[in-house]
Amino acid sequence: MAEEKAKENLWYAILNEQKPRFRxxxxxxxxxxxxxxxxxxxxxxxxxxxxxxxxxxxxxxxxxxxxxxxxxxxxxxxxxxxxxxxxxxxxxxxxxxxxxxxxxxxxxxxxxxxxxxxxxxxxxxxxxxxxxxxxxxxxxxxxxxxxxxxxxxxxxxxxxxxxxxxxxxxxxxxxxxxxxxxxxxxxxxxxxxxxxxxxxxxxxxxxxxxxxxxxxxxxxxxxxxxxxxxxxxxxxxxxxxxxxxxxxxxxxxxxxxxxxxxxxxxxxxxxxxxxxxxxxxxxxxxxxxxxxxxxxxxxxxxxxxxxxxxIRAPYTGNGMYNRDLEFVETVDEQAFLARQLEILKRLDQEQAQGGGDTIHRTHRTSTGLRSTIITDSPESAGGEGILAKFFSSLLQKKAATSTADGSESGRNDTEKLAVPLDPSADLDRFSSNWKKADPKKPEEPQQNMNEHEQTKN
Missing domain, CATH: 3.40.50.300 (P-loop containing nucleotide triphosphate hydrolases)
Incomplete structure (x- = not known):
């Protein structure tokens, strides 16, 4: 019996040694x-x-x-x-x-x-x-x-x-x-x-x-x-x-x-x-x-x-800021121009009732067309007022030219808002106003007008 148990233990030990090989x-x-x-x-x-x-x-x-x-x-x-x-x-x-x-x-x-x-x-x-x-x-x-x-x-x-x-x-x-x-x-x-x-x-x-x-x-x-x-x-x-x-x-x-x-x-x-x-x-x-x-x-x-x-993250330039977003309501371009036209008509009526010459200067901004009114009154009939009128007329012609490539409706609205003036007529009127404002210096306005004419030519 002891020999049989020894043989069994021997075979058991051999099988245990070989067990990992048969994984x-x-x-x-x-x-x-x-x-x-x-x-x-x-x-x-x-x-x-x-x-x-x-x-x-x-x-x-x-x-x-x-x-x-x-x-x-x-x-x-x-x-x-x-x-x-x-x-x-x-x-x-x-x-x-x-x-x-x-x-x-x-x-x-x-x-x-x-x-x-x-x-x-x-x-x-x-x-x-x-x-x-x-x-x-x-x-x-x-x-x-x-x-x-x-x-x-x-x-x-x-x-x-x-x-x-x-x-x-x-x-x-x-x-x-x-x-x-x-x-x-x-x-x-x-x-x-x-x-x-x-x-x-x-x-x-x-x-x-x-x-x-x-x-x-x-x-x-x-x-x-x-x-x-x-x-x-x-x-x-x-x-x-x-x-x-x-x-x-x-x-x-x-x-x-x-x-x-x-x-x-x-x-x-x-x-x-x-x-x-x-x-x-x-x-x-x-x-x-x-x-x-x-x-x-x-x-x-x-x-x-x-x-x-x-080990810092690289800066991408797309940083987010904690602030309230500002929402801007857009306005239709035609509606904006129509309102400007009404304002200009009302100003023309007021100017006609009050007398005096008015120059409408229209220029384009980031939000649309803006109109500026310059009144030719006796108080502003000096040299600065005349030069301001002259350059206003030039800006008016430039604004009218810049809208030439726009839509048909845009051109019509621009023509209504800004009517180009004749530069020669402006110069004659400026010269007469200058002489009335300063009779002691009759030659100086004419000289300035000639310089502007040469610059334009």
Whole structure:
């Protein structure tokens, strides 16, 4: 009996050793992609699929990524849900993340390098949306606590690729017991949602000299961006990848890491933080001390500076001002001209009753035609009054000429409002008035009139 039990225990131990090699892939796993519009979510998923990105998106898109285990040839499909960036579509989250697939879900948050000044607002927004949705799920308190504990254990049991420790199918180190795990360090997993998170910075190919010159960025600014987003990932237990579809930067590494976190497939890529456009930080590797290395080498910017004070949004010139809008009621042009005509007729009648010559000067303004009346009275019969009448007549002729290209109705109204005068008759009348006003200087007005005649010729 003892020999039979020993044989059974031996076979049991052998089967347990071979069990990871016969990993069974299942298709009930899912990937949820969140991010604002324009961050390249759909294009990135199409790149991971090996397909061309669609021209038009939708509120909630569904796709899948083919998965194959090279160790045993097993195949599966990873479902991918891509949420539109419009906040009005957040109600669709119940279809992508629910009680049935919560345990096997992974969430990816995307931001774009083309607009790094929006990172804090976008990431905090989607984290709040995700946290609120998870809290609304009808999960038992024990189930939520178990999910948070499992995420913390994955973070604590990370092992560097190439080490003697081996990873099991669930991504944990088989050589490390739960009691032997080191406690979480400062600022690690302060916000534990119970789901795997991956933060992806897209479009890093824009980090060229032209982009730096346009926004006045230096290496210190990119180090500051990396420092901030790595601290964000540290607090939420997320991995970090900088990607570019045009240059195919980290796209393959990202796909392998997603399959590693979901299915436990091997991921042997070491962390990379030296290249500013190809950062790769697996969940569990980073610490606050490693992040502070960037601050030690960054002498131009203080590490504790506010992010929006260092990475500022460019001025577009389309600023909005908080003021009450002034609405101006428009008036029909013909109605406006008709009213002006009535006013001029009434003034002509008053002038005829009171006596004296009147010159109607009509000129165009931004609101229409404006009429100015100059009265030739004995009090204004001096030299200044005569010159004013003369130039008024010239302005009257210019206004009548400028309306020559208008509509027929506009020309008729203008002719009614402003009747051109004969310049020679004006000069004769001006000369006679001048002599009457100042008999001691009979030659001076005639000389002025001759100068005006020469100027006109």
């Amino acid at each position: 069974k892939l299942v298709s009930n796993k899912s990937l949820l992609v969140l991010g604002d519009n324009g961050t390249g979510k759909t294009s990135l998923i199409a790149k991971l699929q090996g397909k061309k990105p669609p021209k038009h998106g939708a509120g909630l898109e569904y796709a899948y990524i083919d998965v194959e285990d090279d160790s045993n040839g097993d195949k599966a499909q990873l479902g991918v849900w891509t949420m539109d960036g419009d906040t009005g579509h957040t109600s669709l989250l119940a279809l992508a993340l629910n009680v049935n697939n919560f345990e096997g879900a992974l969430v990816m948050l995307t931001v774009s390098m083309t607009e790094p000044w929006t990172w804090p607002e976008q990431l905090n927004h989607w984290i709040n949306v995700l946290e609120g949705h998870i809290e609304s799920l009808p999960l038992a308190a024990e189930q939520k606590e178990a999910a948070r504990k499992q995420l913390a254990t994955k973070w604590q049991s990370y092992c560097y690729p190439g080490s003697s420790l081996k990873q099991t199918s669930v991504g944990l180190n088989s050589a490390i017991d739960g009691d032997d795990l080191l406690p979480l360090t400062e600022d690690e997993l302060t916000t534990n949602l119970g789901v795997d998170l991956v933060v992806v910075v897209t479009k890093t190919d824009c980090m060229a000299a032209a982009f730096q010159l346009e926004h006045d960025y230096r290496d210190e600014h990119f180090d500051f961006m990396q420092q901030w987003i790595r601290k964000f990932c540290l607090r939420h237990g997320a991995a970090l990848f900088y990607t570019s579809i045009k240059k195919a930067t980290n796209c393959d590494y990202l796909q392998k890491y997603l399959l590693h976190r979901v299915y436990g497939l091997p991921f042997q890529t070491p962390p990379m933080v030296a290249e500013p456009d190809a950062v790769c930080v697996p969940a569990g590797w980073d610490t606050l001390k490693k992040i502070d290395i960037l601050s030690e080498n960054n002498h131009g910017i203080q590490a504790d500076s506010d992010y929006t004070d260092v």
